Amino acid sequence: GNSVTQMEGPVTLSEEAFLTINCTYTATGYPSLFWYVQYPGEGLQLLLKATKADDKGSNKGFEATYRKETTSFHLEKGSVQVSDSAVYFCALSPYAGNNRKLIWGLGTSLAVNP
Amino acid sequence: DAGVTQSPTHLIKTRGQQVTLRCSPKSGHDTVSWYQQALGQGPQFIFQYYEEEERQRGNFPDRFSGHQFPNYSSELNVNALLLGDSALYLCASSLAKGADTQYFGPGTRLTVL
Numbered sequence: 001g002n003s004v005t006q007m008e009g010p011v012t013l014s015e016e017a018f019l020t021i022n023c024t025y026t027a028t029g030y031p032s033l034f035w036y037v038q039y040p041g042e043g044l045q046l047l048l049k050a051t052k053a054d055d056k057g058s059n060k061g062f063e064a065t066y067r068k069e070t071t072s073f074h075l076e077k078g079s080v081q082v083s084d085s086a087v088y089f090c091a092l093s094p095y096a097g098n099n100r101k102l103i104w105g106l107g108t109s110l111a112v113n114p
Numbered sequence: 115d116a117g118v119t120q121s122p123t124h125l126i127k128t129r130g131q132q133v134t135l136r137c138s139p140k141s142g143h144d145t146v147s148w149y150q151q152a153l154g155q156g157p158q159f160i161f162q163y164y165e166e167e168e169r170q171r172g173n174f175p176d177r178f179s180g181h182q183f184p185n186y187s188s189e190l191n192v193n194a195l196l197l198g199d200s201a202l203y204l205c206a207s208s209l210a211k212g213a214d215t216q217y218f219g220p221g222t223r224l225t226v227l
Contacts, residue, residue, distance in 0.1 A: 032214050032215075034215070036218075042220060042221075043118075043120075043202075043204055043218045043219050043220040043221045044157070044204065044206075044218040045218070046215060046216075046217065046218075049215060089156055089157075093214040095214075100162065100169075100170055100214070101147065101159035101162060101170055101172060102147075102149075102157070102159065102206075102216060103159075104156035104157050104158075105156055106155060106156050107154075107155070107156050
């Protein structure tokens with residue numbers, strides 16, 4: 001079956017620290033992979049995506065590379081800001097380009113202190 | 115360009131009641147998906163609508179039903195509310211063909227007392 005596993009939070013960092021949030025997946029097909037962010041009291045915002053192996057998604061200083069050999073899509077940012085405090089969700093779409101349901105991880109809460 | 119909109123923002127109901135939530139997709143999108151997000155959890159897929167038909171359904175009871183209108187907007191109906199239905203209900207819009215990126219609305223917070 002299809003599933004997503006994220007590292008457990010909460011993650012607490014100081015401003016300007018390096019961020020990694022691990023995400024691994026299992027999929028029966030060739031999935032697209034996504035990172036969404038949820039700020040307190042808000043809905044989900046698409047942060048970045050990748051649709052095939054070795055693709056790198058990037059946005060707002062965040063990056064993630066689609067690694068088929070390790071079935072991973074880890075989120076990284078070189079220097080976090082207080083405004084990055086949110087919950088981050090890794091998700092997959094089971095067949096790239098085929099619009100069906102998204103499969104979600106449990107989310108990782110990030111708190112950045114000044 | 116308006117994004118995905120949902121109404122109402124918050125709703126309080128009592129057990130056994132029925133509720134209707136509404137969603138307008140992003141301009142140009144023809145597909146609407148609904149998700150339930152319990153506190154501290156990831157979203158759970160309820161169903162997806164395209165061309166006014168339910169195209170895919172998650173593991174939710176028949177108390178959860180939906181509808182899509184010709185203008186692509188959608189409703190989620192929940193009958194016989196249970197305490198466990200308290201959650202954030204998220205609507206996502208997308209294109210049926212050629213892309214699988216879903217864009218989310220702000221959600222409706224449902225509290226069942």
